[in-house]
Amino acid sequence: MPTETRPTPAELHAIDLQERVVAGLHAAGHEGTPTALEPMLGGHSGLTYRIALDAQEYVVKAVPPGQRSIGRHDMLRQARIMAALADTDVPVPRICATDATEPGWFAMELVAGESLEPVLDDPAVEPALAAARMRRAAEILPRLHRVPLDRLPVDGDPLSPADELARWSRTMGAVPAELVPGADRLERLLADATPEAVVPVLVHGDYRLGNILSVGAEPAALIDWEIWSPGDPRVELGWFLVFADGANFPGVGRIVEGLPRADELVERYADGGPTPRDLTWFDALGRFKMAAIMGHNLRRHREGRHHDPAQELLPATIARLIETGLDRLC
Template identity: 30%
Template sequence: MAGTDTEPPGLDLARFGEYFDGVRPGAITGPLRASLIAGGKSNLTYEVTDGTSTWIVRRPPLGHVLATAHDMGREYRVITALWPTDVPVPKTYAHCEDPDVIGAPFYVMSKVEGTPYRYATELAPLGSERVHAISLRMIDTLATLHDVDPHAVGLGDFGRPEGFLARQVRRWKKQLDASYVRDLPGAERLHDALAASVPAESAPGIVHGDFRLDNLLVENDEVTAVLDWEMATLGDPLTDIALLLVYQRMAELDAGDAVADVATAPGFADADEMLARYATHSGRDLSAMGFYLGLAYFKLAVILEGIHYRYTHGQTVGEGFDTVGDLVVPLIDAGMAALKE
């Protein structure tokens, strides 16, 4: 994307400064500079500074997007609600719904120090003891999130937890059908098995929707912030821990840059230890974890099949997409195996 250090793509600093000075008078004390620190098909994240203070600005991707897929108000609301709790999140300052200010709705939050570890090569130099401690603190943070009473923080209407699991099974089957490019009989069998074995749901809570180490900031081996709340909702929290474990198992596949491999760093806690830690801290019954793992495998298989669909239709940009489709069948097979465990 085009742009400069002082005027990155998608952020009109003059318009932003005028708006932010209006809602936070006196906060800006000098000329603004900004840099794009995360961008692509997900939401864009900028670091904005006046030389004294620094803020983080989040907005949807450039171009036409579905509002429901990049709802700035939804992210802003959940982060703001969680600020008084023990869940580490940035402090929020403003939410602008007017797309005329910078070209899209956006919100502003504090900058939090920390590293979003994605690859084992980044984490391994810390040593196995520190890696082990970080991985367990990640689980503790997830259990802390799931312990929050949504009604107590004003999020009682943030989603529809009743029937959440059955809707998830239907949703991802619909997504799979929309990305049809080849026969995947295993996917049909996995879907049918999931639909026939939906368990009684765990007590509802706030679901992050994409909880993993590279969506957290870590500083001095402590989790300083949970980021990327664009998929958050109310539902069955066990879907979060299952998806986290499946991400870790994907790291064992030859996935290239398609998935973070941080879980392969020496000292990183294995699935059994993480489940035991989570069960202890959350007090939740994990006896139906096979279903949740099967659903997580199905979800990721569908997501990757969607990427494969776009690749075969010439709709992807960059390298590494040619092998994504190879991961789909192994994920489906792993989902069936998880259901049988």
């Protein structure tokens, strides 16, 4: 007789999640015959699926099996900030249903658009379109920073520049020194010249074109709110500038001709106002942060914790980020 095939734990999780999502959407007033949950690629902090009720499509983000709703896996925290921004001029997807029962999940409307990092992602974006998207992203960012914090579900103290440096220094400190040559010196220079904090604003935490759904050149939705916080707006701007130049990513990125220079992006962000102070420091911090993240990923691969041969392409980029960070502070 044939052997009975039992569902795997992952399959059982998907079956349970399907039932919960459909019930949750129906309870929230979204009617229709459901399709099956379809996994979507991308994202590192949870499971992402696509589902439809008749013609209406949704994106579902869920806590992975065995994980708890804390930190990057706190799906409801992401839903809360997007719901709070729904009546502002910050473009975000509409939250349609939430479920705090572990493992938690939320459903949001599927927003059409591309979320591609021109210097890193495939397929390549046509250069003129990439440049237009980058300019619009710089112009949209102030909208985020103007939202009053007292209108938002703030659940922690503002992060100062010193806090941000300490945060990424911890990540860097867990990476073997030989994978991040010069990082200790860059960290010391950053620590010796850390600027004072300015009035805190809403900070997305990973603001870049790879997290913006665009239709043509226009931003349609800012997504992936895993690490939002109140903090220093210059941290966000410095991080955004790292992705404005493909030369920062040798071996893993590409040079895109015609992308706006950093000074133009800063000018568009300032919109006629004063240029934010100490941006050179925040530019260097963004490079330190990216080198720390890449060093962490490379370490995990080499230790066998997450096998991904593509991580072996990172050493040249890590070195470049650290070198250019040092150049900005020396």
